[in-house]
Amino acid sequence: MxxxxxxxxxxxxxxxxxxxxxxxxxxxxxxxxxxxxxxxxxxxxxxxxxxxxxxxxxxxVPVNPSALSWLATALGLTATLLLWRRTRSLGWPVAAGVSVFGAIMLLSQVVITG
Amino acid sequence: MSHRHARINAALRGARDGIPLLGGYVPVSLSFGLVATQAGFSPWEAAVISTLIYAGASQFLFVGMVAAGAPLWLVVALTLLINVRHVVYGPNLATLLPRSRHWPWLMHGLTDQVFALALTRLPVVDERERFGWFLGAALMAWAVWIIGTVVGAVAGEAVTAYWPLLGDIMPFALPALFLTMTAPRFTDRRWSAALTVTVLAAMALSLSGATNVAIPLAAACGALCFYTLRFPAGRCA
Incomplete structure (x- = not known):
């Protein structure tokens, strides 16, 4: 530089x-x-x-917005919110949200490619 | 337990509370390292930018404008303009943090995410542990940001080729985390309306490509809503 x-x-x-x-x-x-x-x-x-x-x-807003990523976002946030209402903590609700979001995205990849 | 051990434990607790932030920091810092090298910066130059400026959106703007040949005074002006939102973070945390001679350098770690985490978690942390907590959370996030930049600059293309979904899935930790921070604020109809307007405005601005100004503009929309709407007292949403 x-x-x-x-x-x-x-x-x-x-x-x-x-x-x-x-x-x-x-x-x-x-x-x-x-x-x-x-x-x-x-x-x-x-x-x-x-x-x-x-x-x-x-x-x-998803990194790559699409109907699928919006659906995964909505379900992931729902999972986060539900677990937050039970635990009132940060870690587990975030882990649950990422798991649901990731599972949907991975599943869609398997369906699309397989 | 000695004072030193208590501070170390508080710092470890801060670092642990900050772990969800990594879901956002890792992919974005990897991307920054990759983008910076593609723009002509060396890995160590990208690392220095991440170390010194340490503000995600403005760093992307900085390297992008330099690569496009923009005048440097304009690069600096726009970088600072994007970061102006940080001026409201410090005063909100000042009521929660003890006095210390270390704040002038520790406040370097006050990013959007660290601010949100601190404003939410500090009220439930013992007052004597708050300095250590902030130290742990801020330093952990800063270190991860710098390491992620270096990895992205050196091996970003290989990493994203090996784990193509890394950049899609891990960033979801951030909206999930911020949802757990925002949800407790829905205490009455006035706050619920202001928060909903803010979230929707930020989404709309982000989708329209105005991500850099989305945070302050959306917060301003929410504040306008908060001060203009009136609901009957004592009725919950």
Missing amino acids: STSLWLAVIASALGTLLMRVVPFLWMQRRLSAREGPNALPGWLAVLGPLMIAAVLGVAI
Whole structure:
């Protein structure tokens, strides 16, 4: 890589790091100063869970969208949700979802090729 | 149990909680390594980009724009623009994490996925263990991202040829994980409406090819819904 390209990498890395660090330290300072645990603005507390929901929405779209992958996605998410309602944990529901999704995708490969 | 052992145990718990993230990190980092070498970067240059920038979508944009010959100032500007969403992550976690002089470098690990995991799991982790928990989860995810990039750059084509479904099946761990994180938030009609709007907006934006701006725009749609819709108090969805 050229020197200018290295500088571009460093500028991108530094800018991204500052966007992660500075708001965090700013809020910690507000919390420990005079405003206490209610220092987090209401809109920011709302935006946190919504960002996770947005990441979920982006992640739901299959890598290669097709009727089959959408069906596998729907069934995989259903399995995840059902197990989550029983266990209220992270690991097993995710494993169940991936297993159902993977089984449908593998089965379809066998049917199509076989 | 000594303080040191307690911190190691907390870090191991964080790393264990972060395991579902690997289903997404492994195939995407493999893809990045492959794409970066195809764009003319060497394996170690791809590894340095993954180590320093460590933000999936913007890394793909970075190498793609460089390969296309775009001006470097524009490459940097768009890379940072995509990552602007990270500014709301830190303040949300600040209420959950203790003060430490290590945060300036540890916050480097605050990706979309680590943020979502931390915001969901930290409230159930003992306050004294939260620093160690974040350390374990963030470092494990970062290490896997870098290793995946190197493997993808060196042997990406062979790996995807040997396991053609790797890139199709493993990424499903991410929507499954985020579903388990979002589901507990459906506590009343107002939140249910805002979350549903957000998920649908993100899917629509992603399907229309606007994946890079889907997260902040969809969250903004959800916030608009949250603040404009009014439901009778005390009625569950």
